[in-house]
Amino acid sequence: MVLIIDNYDSFTYNLVQYIGEIGLKGDNIAKELIVLRNDKTTLSEIKKLSPDAIVISPGPGRPEDAGISKEIIKKLGSSIPILGVCLGHQCIGEVFGGRIIGADRLMHGKTSEIFHIDSLIFEGLKNPFTATRYHSLIIDPKSIPSCLKLVAWTDQKEIMGVIHKEYPIFGVQFHPESILTLEGKKLLRNFIIPIKCNTPASEVNLGVKKGSRGQGFNEFGEFNELES
Numbered sequence: 456m457v458l459i460i461d462n463y464d465s466f467t468y469n470l471v472q473y474i475g476e477i478g479l480k481g482d483n484i485a486k487e488l489i490v491l492r493n494d495k496t497t498l499s500e501i502k503k504l505s506p507d508a509i510v511i512s513p514g515p516g517r518p519e520d521a522g523i524s525k526e527i528i529k530k531l532g533s534s535i536p537i538l539g540v541c542l543g544h545q546c547i548g549e550v551f552g553g554r555i556i557g558a559d560r561l562m563h564g565k566t567s568e569i570f571h572i573d574s575l576i577f578e579g580l581k582n583p584f585t586a587t588r589y590h591s592l593i594i595d596p597k598s599i600p601s602c603l604k605l606v607a608w609t610d611q612k613e614i615m616g617v618i619h620k621e622y623p624i625f626g627v628q629f630h631p632e633s634i635l636t637l638e639g640k641k642l643l644r645n646f647i648i649p650i651k652c653n654t655p656a657s658e659v660n661l662g663v664k665k666g667s668r669g670q671g672f673n674e675f676g677e678f679n680e681l682e683s
Contacts (some may be wrong), residue, residue, distance in 0.1 A: 456487040457647065458506035462514025462521050462542050463492065466589075469632035470512060470540065473640055477647050484508060485647050493522025498530055508536045508650050511543030513630065517592065518546040518555060525550050528624065536623035536659050538646050541590055544626030547617060548594035551602050556595045558613065562588035566635050569615050571607040576618065576625055576645050576661045580638045586615070587633035594628075623650075623659040 457474055461467040471488060478485030484507040491501075493514070501509075501523075509531065511524045518525055521542055528537060528550045539547045545555050568583035594614045599605060607616025607627065615628045625646065631639030650659055 456489060456504070456506050457485050457508050457510060458501065458504060459488060459490045459510045460496075460512060460522075460524055460527065460543075461490050461492050462512045462524060464512050464514040464542070466540075466630060466632055467512040469630075470510060470643075473632050473643050474510065474647065476640070477644050481648075483648055484650050484652055493524055496523060498523065498526055501527065501531070506535060507652055508538070508647065511537065511539040511546060513541035513543065513589065516542070518542065518549045521546050532619070532624045533622050536646070536650050536661070537625070538643075539624075539626035540632070541628060541630060544617070544628050545592060545594060547619075547624060547626040548599075548603070548614075551619070552598070552600035553603070554595040554598040555592050558591055558593045560611065560613075561591045563591070564589060567609045567613075567615075567629070569607050569609065569629060571616060572605075574606050574618065574661070575649070576616075576642065577606070578645050579641055584638045585636065586629035586631070586639070587635040588629050589633075590628060618661060623661050625661050 459470055471490060474485050475488055509527060514521060524546045528547055549555055566585050566587050569586045570583045571577045596614055602620050603617045604620055605614060606618050608614055617626050630636055631642045
């Protein structure tokens with residue numbers, strides 16, 4: 456079962472539709488979806504549901520406005536695969552020690568080319584690919600914690616994707632559920648399909664392929680060539 460945390464955003468049900476379509480196309484965890492508002496549930500209730508994966512939706516405001524979202528990442532991220540989208544992505548960054556800052560460019564309903572390191576979550580996607588963005592905040596590249604790996608960015612060096620180095624936690628700043636994100640359904644499928652019912656989080660691999668190279672930020676916030 457996939458649990459979607461709704462941060463009071465109209466795009467949440469785009470995520471429900473896209474992930475639901477994945478569930479209709481095979482025997483996978485997306486056959487069952489549950490949507491809960493970020494202020495209408497508790498951690499104990501979520502644990503009782505025992506989801507196979509959690510998706511934290513976009514939403515207005517900052518991570519501190521995202522209700523239970525940050526607590527989910529802190530308390531469940533080591534045991535349940537998590538995908539954070541836009542605000543959900545920023546929650547991931549902040550939970551692990553990153554700073555959320557105002558972006559130099561306001562991107563509301565605009566598209567960008569997204570570059571990425573060769574990783575399983577981007578399997579089969581073009582490099583770069585076109586994605587839709589709706590945000591005015593970003594993770595400060597100079598504050599990326601050592602436990603997170605930068606895996607996607609724009610030509611303006613804005614962070615567009617991070618993966619936790621130990622846990623199956625993945626965040627994207629862009630909107631894979633937008634119709635203008637041409638490879639969005641494929642990315643969501645890459646998150647959902649590897650996760651089997653009752654699979655331990657330690658066995659879920661969303662990470663960077665060994666030996667892959669690409670441009671990105673190092674641990675000092677400097678933009679250069681990286682190798683996994």
